[in-house]
Amino acid sequence: MNNFKPTRKSKKYDSISGLSGYLYIVMVMVLLLFYCRYSHPIVRLIDAGKWWKGFVQSLYEVNDIPNIAQYGQMDLSKKRVILEFIQTGSYLL
Amino acid sequence: MLIISTIIVLICSYVIATQNKYQSFSKLLLTLVLYSCLQVIITELILGIVFQNLTSFSLLVMNGSILAVVLILFSRNIHVKQSIYLPQNIKNVINEVSPDIFLFALIGLALIVTGYIVYLGYLFPPYAYDSLTYHLPPVASWIQNEKISIVPGIDGFSNYYPKNAELLFLWNLIFLKNDIGVDLIQFVFWLIGSLTVYSISKHIIKMDMRSSFLSGLLFFFTPMGLMQSKTCYVDVIFTAFFLIAVFFALDYILNYQKSSLLLTSLTMGILAGIKPQSLLYISIIFSLIMFITIIEHRYKWSHIFLVFTGILVIFIVLSGYWYLRNYVVFQNPLFPFEIKISKFINLPGFMSLESFREYDLASRGGTSRVITIIKNWFEIGGYYQYDSPNGGLGILWITMMMPAIAWKLTTAWKNKEKAYLYLFAILFLCFIFQPLNWLSRYVIYITAIGAISLVWCLNNIRYKKITAGLIFILIIYQVTLLSHQTFFTLNKVTLFQNTRPENRNAALFTGSKTMELLEVLSEDGDQVYFHNIKPNFTYPLWGRHLERKVYQIDANFFSAQRSDKSSGTFYLVGQESEYLPKLMESDDYIFIYKDLKNYYLFIPNNKEMLDKINRNIHRNLL
Numbered sequence: 001m002n003n004f005k006p007t008r009k010s011k012k013y014d015s016i017s018g019l020s021g022y023l024y025i026v027m028v029m030v031l032l033l034f035y036c037r038y039s040h041p042i043v044r045l046i047d048a049g050k051w052w053k054g055f056v057q058s059l060y061e062v063n064d065i066p067n068i069a070q071y072g073q074m075d076l077s078k079k080r081v082i083l084e085f086i087q088t089g090s091y092l093l
Numbered sequence: 094m095l096i097i098s099t100i101i102v103l104i105c106s107y108v109i110a111t112q113n114k115y116q117s118f119s120k121l122l123l124t125l126v127l128y129s130c131l132q133v134i135i136t137e138l139i140l141g142i143v144f145q146n147l148t149s150f151s152l153l154v155m156n157g158s159i160l161a162v163v164l165i166l167f168s169r170n171i172h173v174k175q176s177i178y179l180p181q182n183i184k185n186v187i188n189e190v191s192p193d194i195f196l197f198a199l200i201g202l203a204l205i206v207t208g209y210i211v212y213l214g215y216l217f218p219p220y221a222y223d224s225l226t227y228h229l230p231p232v233a234s235w236i237q238n239e240k241i242s243i244v245p246g247i248d249g250f251s252n253y254y255p256k257n258a259e260l261l262f263l264w265n266l267i268f269l270k271n272d273i274g275v276d277l278i279q280f281v282f283w284l285i286g287s288l289t290v291y292s293i294s295k296h297i298i299k300m301d302m303r304s305s306f307l308s309g310l311l312f313f314f315t316p317m318g319l320m321q322s323k324t325c326y327v328d329v330i331f332t333a334f335f336l337i338a339v340f341f342a343l344d345y346i347l348n349y350q351k352s353s354l355l356l357t358s359l360t361m362g363i364l365a366g367i368k369p370q371s372l373l374y375i376s377i378i379f380s381l382i383m384f385i386t387i388i389e390h391r392y393k394w395s396h397i398f399l400v401f402t403g404i405l406v407i408f409i410v411l412s413g414y415w416y417l418r419n420y421v422v423f424q425n426p427l428f429p430f431e432i433k434i435s436k437f438i439n440l441p442g443f444m445s446l447e448s449f450r451e452y453d454l455a456s457r458g459g460t461s462r463v464i465t466i467i468k469n470w471f472e473i474g475g476y477y478q479y480d481s482p483n484g485g486l487g488i489l490w491i492t493m494m495m496p497a498i499a500w501k502l503t504t505a506w507k508n509k510e511k512a513y514l515y516l517f518a519i520l521f522l523c524f525i526f527q528p529l530n531w532l533s534r535y536v537i538y539i540t541a542i543g544a545i546s547l548v549w550c551l552n553n554i555r556y557k558k559i560t561a562g563l564i565f566i567l568i569i570y571q572v573t574l575l576s577h578q579t580f581f582t583l584n585k586v587t588l589f590q591n592t593r594p595e596n597r598n599a600a601l602f603t604g605s606k607t608m609e610l611l612e613v614l615s616e617d618g619d620q621v622y623f624h625n626i627k628p629n630f631t632y633p634l635w636g637r638h639l640e641r642k643v644y645q646i647d648a649n650f651f652s653a654q655r656s657d658k659s660s661g662t663f664y665l666v667g668q669e670s671e672y673l674p675k676l677m678e679s680d681d682y683i684f685i686y687k688d689l690k691n692y693y694l695f696i697p698n699n700k701e702m703l704d705k706i707n708r709n710i711h712r713n714l715l
Contacts, residue, residue: 020500020503020504021553021554021555023500024496024497024500024550024554025554025556027496027499028492028493028496028563031491031492031493031495031496032492034471035471035472035488035491035492038471038473039471039472039473039488041488041570044476044574045570045573045574048573048574052573
């Protein structure tokens, strides 16, 4: 049962919903503008895009990792990690 | 063993849960989750406190015995048919969802995000700050000592908090003997939280299945929930249980389901054992139940008295241990919080109300609470982080959910829609009374009312397609930002993808080369003595497979005749440790490494140990 669908018979409900609906849209627009003014979403998206590019590349490329090279043994085979992930999943099951 | 034990617990819970009839499959699922968690927590508490034999084998035996008893007791009344509803329910959901492109797209996105989080859960060991300092070290210590007790040497006042959520982490660690999946436990509870929002929409607010499903999905995409799902914090577990408690409480109040009262009490019992702040939340839910029960004259006073006593007993059984322990050890059940009410009530603690206010103000950088909340909600000042005030409730919350709440609240007030008003009252009061409500991770539940209100708006607004499109774009934006900067430490992804699984350990996140070196030099069964390391990252000392034994250096350390000096033993002390000069001066110990965090590493001065170190250096480093 859906309590929220306005019935066509109720004109009063329709009119409230209409006025509130416009008010709602205005509020959303104002808040969105305020958000864009102070939070710089485009800059954030560009930053995120740069990182995503790096992430996708890292799945296929061998990267120079001086940090871990000091102590850990490196396995530089491509896509190996995906295979491990699947193997571990099947092992747990 | 993990899978066998979990199946045992699930069967047990299923048999008990199906003794009642449920008006919906989602309610049965939530009851199943609740009973399973109860069984896990109670068996661990009994084995860890009463028998002091907390091992994977004893847990398996105990839960197996419980299953046998349950099967004998309920053998004549097992409702296997209930399980037949599962495919039927899935079919119903698919039928409802499939014609709706908007829902279909959101489900696709949710599946991608789920896959990504699971992948990260596999790839990364626990890395979050609080996980390494005080959420996981007690668990590792309990497994090492096979008993539940206060672990010395762990930093912060949170070490004295109740630890029901950590017991859920323990279930994973004790059986698997590695931390490969422990930081995904919160993700399971995030899914349960989303299911609870679906149930509230469907059975409390009485929305249709499609709308309820959408509410659950919108809640699922809350950035803070998704970010925390990949950490061993407890906020997501807390949120899930809180929403379950709200659901059962409203089910009792509005749908006259007496069985829901018991389920509310059980959920509140678990909730009280997750954080002391939950006592506030429980008081609000409980007051609402009592208030409505009294004003509606639905039950007699004797009934209300019984309800009150029942809740108290359940609370004592499920969470009383943690408060009783603090009372016995520190003479204050709410330790470390100092409580001064009058001359007669003066409970000792090291966190007074005044120092808490100072801590709160310092954390906000001196700005007022309202300004901090506004900055936080508009995501001004920084990228998302799993524990910071920089955003976390998402762009959808501030731009679309908040106005939706205002609109829906006005309508609900005019139409006297009790269900929505009660739900709003509980969540709003909890938000207002939460002292740290400017930190998103403590108030993630507030987006539940936002999600439900937004779906209502979508059903009522004239420009449905445009609004749905805008919601989808904003969710895509939220999800994209999640991956950036601090969802997890992004620069580490490449590092971990190219590292062998055995080398992926929590030490790599501490920023301490001494910790990393310890991983390389030590072997299974070695011992680590530590004292006063800051930051207090003690969890990595146990190793990823909990292969090392860890002890704190105490006053008797140097006076005792130590037999461990000949075997594999390491000593890790901080610069401010009072034992550092003694270790430096003594000929019995050799100083081998110090890092930028001022962690000092020592080994015993004997040939056997030196040979071992040389061997491991040659094997692992050269």
